[in-house]
Amino acid sequence: MVTATALEEELRRLAGSVLDPELPVLTLDDLGVLRAVHVRGEDSVEVELTPTYTGCPAVEAMSMDIERVLHEHGIRDVSVRTVLSPAWSTDDISDEGRRKLREFGIAPPRGGRPAGPVTLDLGPTRTAATEPEPEPVRCPSCGSADTELLSRFSSTACKALRRCLSCREPFDHFKEL
Amino acid sequence: MTLTVNTAAALALGDDALVLSHRLGEWAGHAPVLEEEVALANIALDLLGQARVLLSMAGDEDELAYLREERAFRNLQLVEQPGGDFAHTIARQLYFSTYQRLLYTQLAAGESEFAPLAAKAVKEVAYHQDHAEQWTLRLGDGTDASHDRMSRACEALWRFTGEMFQPVEGVDIDWEGMRAAWLESVGATLLRATLSVPEGPQSGAWTAGAGRQGLHTESFGRMLAEMQHLHRSHPGASW
Numbered sequence: 274m275v276t277a278t279a280l281e282e283e284l285r286r287l288a289g290s291v292l293d294p295e296l297p298v299l300t301l302d303d304l305g306v307l308r309a310v311h312v313r314g315e316d317s318v319e320v321e322l323t324p325t326y327t328g329c330p331a332v333e334a335m336s337m338d339i340e341r342v343l344h345e346h347g348i349r350d351v352s353v354r355t356v357l358s359p360a361w362s363t364d365d366i367s368d369e370g371r372r373k374l375r376e377f378g379i380a381p382p383r384g385g386r387p388a389g390p391v392t393l394d395l396g397p398t399r400t401a402a403t404e405p406e407p408e409p410v411r412c413p414s415c416g417s418a419d420t421e422l423l424s425r426f427s428s429t430a431c432k433a434l435r436r437c438l439s440c441r442e443p444f445d446h447f448k449e450l
Numbered sequence: 451m452t453l454t455v456n457t458a459a460a461l462a463l464g465d466d467a468l469v470l471s472h473r474l475g476e477w478a479g480h481a482p483v484l485e486e487e488v489a490l491a492n493i494a495l496d497l498l499g500q501a502r503v504l505l506s507m508a509g510d511e512d513e514l515a516y517l518r519e520e521r522a523f524r525n526l527q528l529v530e531q532p533g534g535d536f537a538h539t540i541a542r543q544l545y546f547s548t549y550q551r552l553l554y555t556q557l558a559a560g561e562s563e564f565a566p567l568a569a570k571a572v573k574e575v576a577y578h579q580d581h582a583e584q585w586t587l588r589l590g591d592g593t594d595a596s597h598d599r600m601s602r603a604c605e606a607l608w609r610f611t612g613e614m615f616q617p618v619e620g621v622d623i624d625w626e627g628m629r630a631a632w633l634e635s636v637g638a639t640l641l642r643a644t645l646s647v648p649e650g651p652q653s654g655a656w657t658a659g660a661g662r663q664g665l666h667t668e669s670f671g672r673m674l675a676e677m678q679h680l681h682r683s684h685p686g687a688s689w
Contacts, residue, residue: 324499326496327570362573425577427488430492450574
């Protein structure tokens with residue numbers, strides 16, 4: 274006999290294996306956005322999901338994918354609830370998630386530092402850091418620590434656009450939040 | 451319609467985010483460089499996300515955004531001002547993101563129903579403020595032309611800044627302390643950018659200071675017409 278807890282664990286594993294629609298190398302577990310799965314009754318499950326950014330448009334696609342996966346597993350009634358608290362942080366991205374991001378060509382967020390923008394000053398044409406950052410953003414292609422910020426916002430709100438000064442390749446950086 | 455206090459507060463903060471989001475979205479296709487196009491759209495998206503959470507606390511988000519008349523909106527007059535040139539947009543971003551970061555910081559530390567959203571959004575707004583400050587420095591301490599334009603923009607929007615510190619019913623924070631912190635932060639950025647802190651009144655002009663009471667400036671009606679037109683023309687339509 275399957276206990277509720279074992280079932281919850283199994284459903285959580287299923288929901289957690291759903292891929293992020295914007296970063297399809299990451300699962301929701303890698304990203305750390307799946308907060309809980311509660312079995313509320315026979316055939317009824319409530320899932321708690323937290324957005325990376327408040328306005329992240331991927332949340333709706335994630336919710337639909339979770340519903341689909343759990344429906345396929347025989348759960349008839351699936352409700353996905355968005356929770357804001359405690360606020361998601363890039364520290365919630367797993368080590369496995371960071372490795373996958375790097376392989377995908379996105380510099381992962383640096384961990385263990387206060388969230389928020391790094392103080393920068395303007396150079397003649399580009400933004401330049403006033404002082405060396407404690408932990409540089411490394412180029413995901415060649416690994417060089419010699420990279421510069423091109424724009425604080427990139428293809429999505431959660432990323433910044435940078436360029437490697439060694440191999441000259443532009444790349445996205447999952448910025449710290 | 452009688453509003454409970456917290457609904458009124460959710461509307462005020464939600465309308466600020468919604469209206470500024472729309473104004474920033476107007477830059478799509480017009481920004482000076484591609485990176486800015488993307489940056490302004492991302493900031494608009496963050497604000498839209500905040501607006502959706504806040505308006506949903508007050509009622510149905512779509513009805514509130516698309517079916518209210520001008521006088522029912524409770525946003526600051528600052529956020530409804532037309533984009534103007536890029537300097538005006540940056541000046542508005544500087545004034546508003548500094549305000550919003552201070553406001554959300556206080557709300558996040560409290561226990562109101564706004565605390566969870568504020569704790570999340572304050573981290574997003576930190577990037578908005580950083581973006582605005584860097585552009586203020588670049589434009590103010592740039593060429594004569596960029597300095598003049600930035601200076602004009604800061605002056606032009608100054609009279610809309612006093613309204614930000616009018617206490618909003620249901621938002622229990624230290625408004626006077628926030629005004630002082632705002633002046634210090636914005637003042638320091640303007641000075642670093644070789645701009646001066648505008649000397650005129652922060653409110654009191656006949657047009658300024660009543661957005662929270664539903665009185666708006668001339669361009670707001672046209673903005674709403676554009677924002678609401680599709681929804682009103684096709685009620686109940688879906689993708």
